[in-house]
Amino acid sequence: MPAHARVQRRFGRMGVRRRLFVTTLGLLVLCAGALVSVVLWSFQRFYLASAATDLGARTHAIAQTAGDLLEQGDLVRLRVLVERYGAPEDIALRVIAPDGRLLATSQHEPAENAIVWPAVPGMADALAGRAVTGIAVGLSDNEDRIYHAVPIVRHERLLGAVRMSRSLAQLQAHLRATIVTVLVALAVILAVGAGLVAWFARGLGRPIQQMRDFAVALGRGELGTRLAIARPDELGELAAELNRMAERLAALEQERRTFLANASHELRTPVSNLHVTLQALDGGAGDDPELRTRFLRTAVDETTRLRTLIQDLLDLGHLEAGSTRLERVDASLRAVLERATRAIEGRALDRRVSLVLDLAEELTVHIDPERIAQALLCVLDNALKFSPCGGIIEVVARRYGARVEIVVRDQGPGIADADRPHVFEQFYTADPARRRGGSGLGLAIARRIVDAHGGTIHVDANPGRGAALVITLPLAAPFQG
Structure with a gap:
């Protein structure tokens, strides 16, 4: 050499x-x-x-x-x-x-x-x-x-x-x-x-050297490690940013573990029910026509629930990874709202819940119509779950400057103050006894879709009766001739 x-x-x-x-x-x-x-x-x-x-x-x-x-x-x-x-x-x-x-x-x-x-x-x-x-x-x-x-x-x-x-x-x-x-x-x-x-x-x-050891520790998965470097210069700022990054990684890891635990629990329930139903049919319950019909309906319901949960998990994973491509166009807000309300109209009639659409003017929004319709359907589905028989779900859209605000209001029991910061988290349920079907991922998916459009979604602090979710989206830029 x-x-x-x-x-x-x-x-x-x-x-x-x-x-x-x-x-x-x-x-x-x-x-x-x-x-x-x-x-x-x-x-x-x-x-x-x-x-x-x-x-x-x-x-x-x-x-x-x-x-x-x-x-x-x-x-x-x-x-x-x-x-x-x-x-x-x-x-x-x-x-x-x-x-x-x-x-x-x-x-x-x-x-x-x-x-x-x-x-x-x-x-x-x-x-x-x-x-x-x-x-x-x-x-x-x-x-x-x-x-x-x-x-x-x-x-x-x-x-x-x-x-x-x-x-x-x-x-x-x-x-x-x-x-x-x-x-x-x-x-x-x-x-x-x-x-x-x-x-x-x-x-x-x-x-x-401390930052190097810190990075190696993070690579080993030791997310509780923190840098004790306090300097009034760029190295001090870098150390603070690394500590914040470690905190974010720890939070993400905790969310991942919680997500896996909740997903496993949600998947285990329909799979267990389906397994028990099939065992019962295999054990001779299918000889009774009435039992066979009931067990087959249960199997179909659990399969549908399992398919919905898996699809929601896939949608949420794609949205969080940023792999979902938005096809943005200038679309009529009325058409998107009517499409979402029509998709839930059949279930609303079964529960004798009325849907009221209030759009004061024709508005054009710059969105991906498919994805926004999916987000609105998730919000409407959540409102329908907690709406009483004979209740009303209102969908109100108003222009505010260069943005439009969409409010979905129901007449259910409302959302407690302690639960409002968490309603858009994955699998979050304030009261498990009040869960009325679904995967528990709908509002989380809605938030990811709205965020991807540069909009916001939050819970109205003063909805009156029931609960109100507010979505804001950008309006389409006016045509410059």
């Missing part, structure tokens, strides 16, 4: 805390190193520029005085001038004649006269009438020196050239001392920075 692949694989196995620490510390070292390099480079350039400026000013001043002395032919005073200004140990000062002869020098060494001065760096330019500054190796000490050479000109006549050089050993010593100081400061900064980065990575990595 290539080295870079091994490094990448090893880095990929790092935890979030270690990866954050390594990445942040690496960026800190990179930025600090770049900053130190820029500072040292700027310091060196500034020092060299300052030294060159000072050396140039001094060389030009000496060249003015040397020019006066050369015009007078006073070489003695010229040598005194050169020795005075070239006295410091790190300074070397020379005056060269136009023909390359050494006229005066601050360095009293025999080798001075043996040097070919026009070949010395800077002298050729100066003897050609140009001032020049540069860095070169010393003529006698083999160390780096900065030099400035200027021509001596009087009345457009070249009298010679002055070359002053200064050792860079002092600059290099200052630079080394500065580098050591900066590196020590950098080490201290990196040590403190590493501590801060470790603290930051630990503070940021711990909640992330």
Whole structure:
């Protein structure tokens, strides 16, 4: 395996805390190193520029005085001038004649006269009438020196050239001392920075690790686990959202278990009744025509009840999963209401219950007519279950702004305040003794259908006599010609 692949694989196995620490510390070292390099480079350039400026000013001043002395032919005073200004140990000062002869020098060494001065760096330019500054190796000490050479000109006549050089050993010593100081400061900064980065990575990595463990626990089905992370930042908000998600999952799991228990109970009853009936028929009850007829009717009733329950469960499952596709069209509300009331009219006549439809105006709604008719039928079926013999079921529809409100009101015993929040739950029955057939899923299915249309369904808090369920649906948008 290539080295870079091994490094990448090893880095990929790092935890979030270690990866954050390594990445942040690496960026800190990179930025600090770049900053130190820029500072040292700027310091060196500034020092060299300052030294060159000072050396140039001094060389030009000496060249003015040397020019006066050369015009007078006073070489003695010229040598005194050169020795005075070239006295410091790190300074070397020379005056060269136009023909390359050494006229005066601050360095009293025999080798001075043996040097070919026009070949010395800077002298050729100066003897050609140009001032020049540069860095070169010393003529006698083999160390780096900065030099400035200027021509001596009087009345457009070249009298010679002055070359002053200064050792860079002092600059290099200052630079080394500065580098050591900066590196020590950098080490201290990196040590403190590493501590801060470790603290930051630990503070940021711990909640992330806790969230990971929390997610793993949720995956194992431990829905009672909660995150104890309180931070005034995005991680705190994420932890709060994860806790809310866990609460919703726990509630959904409880609903699922309740649903399975209720569904099992509801399915068990007709299946048990059907099983007992068939056993009785198989045991000889079918020999009596009257018993056979009664048992067969019971079997048919239980089969019908079982089929209805299974269909309701399938409808509810499709609605909750969102797999039911709504075929929305602009439909006449009156036609949908009449269709739903006609579907229940036969059973209402059997119980001598009257159906009254009150629609003040023709309204067009943007709905799936099949599904809304199913929801209305569920609500009407519930009203019929609890309507007394000779009672009335009213269906009233009114426009309110861009929505229509449909009220289904019966004259039954009504709904207690404690039961109103639960009437749209699956299999909920306030009083099991009052259940009068059905699967207990009708209102739950109605709510899912209405919700899918962007409407609402609720229990009227002040229905007067009986109970009233209120459905609101959006009206169709008016045609823009």
